[in-house]
Amino acid sequence: MKLVEETSIPLAALPMAAFKAHLRMGSGFAEDDIQDGVLEAFLRASIAAIESRTGKAIISREFRVTLHSWRNPTRQALPIAPVQSVSEVRRITQPETAEVVDPARYSLQDEGMAAWLIPVGSHLPVIPEAGRVEILVTAGFGTDWSDLPADLAQAVLLLAAHYYEFRHEVALKDGCMPFGVTSLTARYRPMRLGASQ
Numbered sequence: 001m002k003l004v005e006e007t008s009i010p011l012a013a014l015p016m017a018a019f020k021a022h023l024r025m026g027s028g029f030a031e032d033d034i035q036d037g038v039l040e041a042f043l044r045a046s047i048a049a050i051e052s053r054t055g056k057a058i059i060s061r062e063f064r065v066t067l068h069s070w071r072n073p074t075r076q077a078l079p080i081a082p083v084q085s086v087s088e089v090r091r092i093t094q095p096e097t098a099e100v101v102d103p104a105r106y107s108l109q110d111e112g113m114a115a116w117l118i119p120v121g122s123h124l125p126v127i128p129e130a131g132r133v134e135i136l137v138t139a140g141f142g143t144d145w146s147d148l149p150a151d152l153a154q155a156v157l158l159l160a161a162h163y164y165e166f167r168h169e170v171a172l173k174d175g176c177m178p179f180g181v182t183s184l185t186a187r188y189r190p191m192r193l194g195a196s197q
Contacts, residue, residue, distance in 0.1 A: 003079045006062040006136070013059045014043050015145045015157070022157045023164060039164070046160035050152065050181070054188035056081055056113075058148060058156065060140030068132050073123040075109075075116050080139045083108060083115035088136040093128040101125050101133075114190065115139075155184035 019039055047058045057063070057080050070076050086108045089101040105125060109116045117124065117135060127133050141147045148156075159181045 001079055002066040004064045004066070006064050009044070009047065009059045009061060011040065013143060013145060014040060015153070016040065016043070018145070019043055019157060019160060022161055038167075039160075042160045042163040042167075043156070045163055046156050049159060049177075050155055050185055051080075053177075054152075054185050055079060055190045056152070056188050057140035058152065059145070060084065060138060060143045060147075062087075063137050063139055065135040065137065066132055067127065067135070069127055070124055070133075073119070075118050076124060078115045078117060078135070078137065078139075080137065081110065081115045082112045082141060083110045083137050083139045085138045086117065086135060087138065088134075089117070089125070090134045090136075091125060091128060091131065092134060093131040113188070151184045152188065155181045158184070 016036065016039060019042075023039075025035075050056075051058055063080055065078060065080070067076070086103075086106070089103075089106060091099045091101060093099075105120055106117055107120055109118050115137075125133070141149065141152075145153065158178060162178050162181070
């Protein structure tokens with residue numbers, strides 16, 4: 001299974017002002033925006049690390065999930081959540097012939113912490129031999145920073161601040177995930193219950 005981000009988080013959705021306030025950076029000066037590029041990079045890195053750790057998309061955007069076989073043809077877990085919609089499922093054969101699956105053949109089951117593609121009928125469409133299926137989804141808590149749960153928003157700021165404070169360090173002891181971030185993200189970590197998930 002492969003997950004690819006199809007669209008990126010727009011700059012306007014990043015909490016630049018909140019991050020500057022978290023870092024207690026001065027304001028009202030002519031060069032207030034001199035570090036904006038650096039701060040943006042650390043926010044994006046923090047979001048990527050937390051999304052990777054939790055399997056949750058922080059800000060809504062489009063993703064493509066690629067599979068070469070279903071783990072379970074009656075219920076396929078998606079590697080990202082929360083999922084707002086499945087825009088398309090494509091079966092791709094060799095050589096690169098795509099067939100869009102009728103949306104009436106599947107539905108989305110999203111419970112916030114996990115999401116599944118489930119069949120309407122007995123099983124999901126057969127994946128061609130030596131082929132694959134691509135599932136295009138929109139996932140995330142919302143399009144605005146205020147849509148995030150407060151604990152995840154705080155975890156992003158804490159980790160971005162950690163990256164900022166230790167930006168010149170290369171030793172592992174100061175570069176590991178801070179305890180506060182680990183604690184705040186713990187309840188969002190995916191549960192692994194078995195091969196059918």
